[in-house]
Amino acid sequence: MEDDIDIAVDKWYELFNQVINKHAPMKTKRVKTFKQAKWFNEEIKNSIQYRNMYHSKKDWVNFKKWRNKTTSLIFNAKKEYYQNAITSSKNSKELWNHIKELNPKEDNIFPPKMQYENQTVYNNQDIVNTLNVHFSSVAEKLIGNNTSDMDFSMLQNFTSEKLKKTENFHLKLISVGEVCSQLKHLNINKSAGLDGIGPKFLKLSAEIISPSLTFLINKSITSNRFPQKLKLARVTAIHKGGPRDIPSNYRPISILNTISKIFERHVCTQLYEFLNNNKLLHIAQSGFRQGHSCQTALTKLIDEWLKYLDNGEIVGTVFLDFSKAFDLLTMPYF
Structure with missing residues (x-):
């Protein structure tokens, strides 16, 4: 395997695709399908x-x-x-x-036109390009000239109280067994990413490809570089509602390459364990936590509200929704 992680990943894809094309070549075939309704008798x-x-x-x-x-x-x-x-x-x-x-919706209808910045485009490729420009620039437009530095002193104080000065997060290497286990537990019904390699192929070849994927993941960790190829995603525009010719009425869904999910799951597991063990996650946080959801958040809130109401007090709530919250995070804040 190559020393450069990007070259190594490209080589891995080249070898894997050679095997796939030899034993399971892509063929075009028209299949007439008829899906019988389950209530039909x-x-x-x-x-x-x-x-x-x-x-x-x-x-x-x-x-x-x-x-x-x-x-x-x-x-x-x-x-x-x-x-x-x-x-x-x-x-x-x-x-x-x-x-x-x-109540089926016509979600998959391709819009006949798209309006953006006082221009209207009708060509399919132009429509796709317009959506791409909108998705990639919407965060910059929301930020605008507001480039003032954010105050993270409260967060820094919170973490310093929880962590010892010698307590740092260290990403451990992954074993062949862990990679093989993750591959064998892949959901074969998930879509393939931009690389076109579906989870079924990876699951079937788990024991064969585990050593090489283990090398790539560990190489990425030791070199502190995530492969460029695995940063690419297939983006699908999902219509949220309203006129179909307005880009802001769509939200992008990124379909990642399945292999990158193995990388990310390994990092996520260790990072979550570190945050949890050091009690760095706030007790009120329900999002992105195992065993927590909207239901647990609502249960806690309703329980608190009922206590106040039983005491004859009035309860008022303020709900906030951040537009493009993840897109607005910039690199200096990580």
């Missing part, structure tokens, strides 16, 4: 056949009878299926998937 199928038969015979009396029966069967089947599905949903993701099925 044999009774509805038979009713549709009778309805269509009487329609073709122009027997309008029986046609109306079976049309109404078919409509009723479909309505009741949908009602029963979604009531059971929503009631038995094990998590919020599963619940919202069912709700989206009931």
Whole structure:
């Protein structure tokens, strides 16, 4: 393997893709797919056949009878299926998937035009470029001329009270076993990143590629450099609402290369452990913490509110939402 991390990563991709192209070459094939609704049953199928038969015979009396029966069967089947599905949903993701099925939105419609800075573009490539310019410059526009230094004295005081002067965070190297375990636990239903390598290929070849990936991760750690290739992401513009020809009505979703997730998970695990062990995470923080969520935050807030209300006091709350919060973080603050 090369000493330079970027050259080493490029070489790894070259060798891996050679093997993939040899044993599983990409081929284009048209496949006619038909996804049957889960609420559809044999009774509805038979009713549709009778309805269509009487329609073709122009027997309008029986046609109306079976049309109404078919409509009723479909309505009741949908009602029963979604009531059971929503009631038995094990998590919020599963619940919202069912709700989206009931109220489908046209999220994947490509806008016919895009308006930006008093100009309107119609070409597909120009529309994509316009969204790219908007996403990459929106933070700078929000910051504007506000370049004043932020006061981090309170944060520094908080951390200095928790940490000893000799207590520093040191990123440990990763083992072949840890890399192999992470590869074997990849979700094969996740999308591939810009490199086109899906998690299924990596999972199937986990034991073979673990040593080489371990070398790359450890090389990145010891050289204090994250590979340039793994910084690239496939960005999808998701429509939030409102007119589809306004860039600000879209939010970017970055699909990272699966390999970079192995890198990042290793760093995240150690960093979270360090923060948690040294009690550097505020007790009121619920975001980005294991075992915490919006539900835990709401439970604590409601409990506090009820205590005040029981004592006859008035409760007032202020909710803040930071626009482009992560994009507004600049390098000097890290």
